[in-house]
Amino acid sequence: MKPISEGFKPFGAGWWKATGEAVQLEVRAQTEKGIGANGKFKPYSASYAKQKPKGTIKRQANTQVSPPNLELTGEMMLDLKTIDPQANEVSVGWLVWGERVRYNAARGRALSTKENAFVKSALRLIDRLVRAKMREQMNATRGVRVIRVGK
Numbered sequence: 001m002k003p004i005s006e007g008f009k010p011f012g013a014g015w016w017k018a019t020g021e022a023v024q025l026e027v028r029a030q031t032e033k034g035i036g037a038n039g040k041f042k043p044y045s046a047s048y049a050k051q052k053p054k055g056t057i058k059r060q061a062n063t064q065v066s067p068p069n070l071e072l073t074g075e076m077m078l079d080l081k082t083i084d085p086q087a088n089e090v091s092v093g094w095l096v097w098g099e100r101v102r103y104n105a106a107r108g109r110a111l112s113t114k115e116n117a118f119v120k121s122a123l124r125l126i127d128r129l130v131r132a133k134m135r136e137q138m139n140a141t142r143g144v145r146v147i148r149v150g151k
Contacts, residue, residue, distance in 0.1 A: 010087035020082030020090040030119040034067025037116035041068040042108030
């Protein structure tokens with residue numbers, strides 16, 4: 001049996017990149033449902049909610065009004081990226097549209113805050129993936145391989 005200290009090694013940039021991409025997908029899915037870092041989004045203003053379904057706004061790609069999904073042109077959510085994956089960490093955020101994310105947060109539609117990095121489901125996803133990786137490393141340390149057949 002190997003010492004436990006040998007069991008936990010950096011997960012690797014590839015693993016963190018995949019985790020970052022999974023977080024991106026989760027944030028996009030929850031945003032589409034109108035859920036942000038602080039729960040459900042505040043409704044759009046009456047004038048915007050009246051204008052958006054008409055499809056008359058320049059470069060408009062989305063007409064959904066309820067629940068608010070923060071998508072008009074689609075550019076802000078496409079800018080959500082996995083940034084600089086390393087052996088022991090990754091950043092997920094907006095490279096260009098960060099100011100628009102802050103603007104929406106000030107209006108009650110926060111995608112990310114200091115208190116809540118992302119939606120709660122994304123944090124649960126990260127927790128689940130890290131625990132699974134740690135369990136895999138511990139099993140390798142003990143010399144035990146877990147093999148499951150089927151689902």
